[in-house]
Amino acid sequence: MAEAVRRRAEAPPPAAALDPDAELSSLGVSSLGVAGLVVDLEETFTFRFPDDAVTPEVFRTIRTLTDTVRTLCGPQAG
Numbered sequence: 001m002a003e004a005v006r007r008r009a010e011a012p013p014p015a016a017a018l019d020p021d022a023e024l025s026s027l028g029v030s031s032l033g034v035a036g037l038v039v040d041l042e043e044t045f046t047f048r049f050p051d052d053a054v055t056p057e058v059f060r061t062i063r064t065l066t067d068t069v070r071t072l073c074g075p076q077a078g
Contacts, residue, residue, distance in 0.1 A: 007040070045069060
């Protein structure tokens with residue numbers, strides 16, 4: 001999950017520096033980056049985000065995003 005976020009960040013930090021509780025916006029993930037992240041994750045984990053799951057709360061941090069994806073498609077989404 002962290003790597004997917006890092007790829008969508010405008011100025012990505014090194015992978016080791018990604019704090020799971022850092023806000024995606026502070027990592028440089030724009031609204032366009034979030035849209036790309038939705039597509040990336042849907043393709044990677046073969047599921048669809050329900051419309052009600054694409055919210056600022058879900059896409060706040062790597063942790064909130066990981067928790068939501070795990071809920072939607074199981075533990076293999078770690």
